[in-house]
Amino acid sequence: MTESSSQDNQGDTDSAWVAIETPFDAKWLSGFLDDVERLFRINSLLVFENWQSLGNGEYQFEANNLSNEKTVKTRLKTVREGDTLTVTYSEGLKTTTTFRVEPKPDGTADLIVTDDYSGTSADERKARIDEVDKSLVQWGRDLHLYLLMWKKWGWVPGWKWYMCRVWQPMRPMARRICYMLMMITMLEFIAFLMVFTIFWLELDKYLE
Numbered sequence: 255m256t257e258s259s260s261q262d263n264q265g266d267t268d269s270a271w272v273a274i275e276t277p278f279d280a281k282w283l284s285g286f287l288d289d290v291e292r293l294f295r296i297n298s299l300l301v302f303e304n305w306q307s308l309g310n311g312e313y314q315f316e317a318n319n320l321s322n323e324k325t326v327k328t329r330l331k332t333v334r335e336g337d338t339l340t341v342t343y344s345e346g347l348k349t350t351t352t353f354r355v356e357p358k359p360d361g362t363a364d365l366i367v368t369d370d371y372s373g374t375s376a377d378e379r380k381a382r383i384d385e386v387d388k389s390l391v392q393w394g395r396d397l398h399l400y401l402l403m404w405k406k407w408g409w410v411p412g413w414k415w416y417m418c419r420v421w422q423p424m425r426p427m428a429r430r431i432c433y434m435l436m437m438i439t440m441l442e443f444i445a446f447l448m449v450f451t452i453f454w455l456e457l458d459k460y461l462e
Contacts, residue, residue: 272367278405297396303317312330321387349372
């Protein structure tokens with residue numbers, strides 16, 4: 255994953271972006287952009303209080319942004335043009351977030367996520383610098399990991415349902431706790447199998 259930011263000399267544009275390598279082709283990745291709520295909830299630095307679909311590609315949500323310790327409460331308007339999804343915010347310093355699918359020669363595609371702040375003046379951006387969303391890089395990492403997991407485990411029956419219906423609505427802390435519990439349970443199961451195997455082998459020797 256690569257990251258970058260840009261700002262012109264006059265301060266008219268101000269944006270940052272991350273390029274995320276994915277294991278999927280452009281067609282699949284374009285379909286992935288259809289679920290706007292999932293795209294945002296994957297961000298582990300956003301703790302959602304609510305998310306509401308208003309219809310016609312518009313949404314409303316309230317969340318605590320852990321990257322700048324600010325509460326975000328805004329409406330979203332989404333516009334889809336081919337393999338590009340543009341999300342425009344009604345409130346806050348950030349103007350838009352753009353998700354763009356970029357095909358690669360090997361058949362896979364990258365996902366480019368760009369946060370743009372050019373809807374406000376350079377002076378206002380400086381005055382409200384503490385409102386800058388610093389979660390973009392982590393969001394990129396989260397999307398990268400999510401897509402890798404989807405590719406690796408998507409064939410398992412019930413796994414997609416779990417990710418969409420159980421994991422997705424969870425708060426980030428709950429996801430981490432759930433993951434730890436799953437790892438502990440798995441280790442306990444492996445330990446049980448080892449003990450059971452040793453017991454069975456010893457019992458077999460005794461019976462002989």
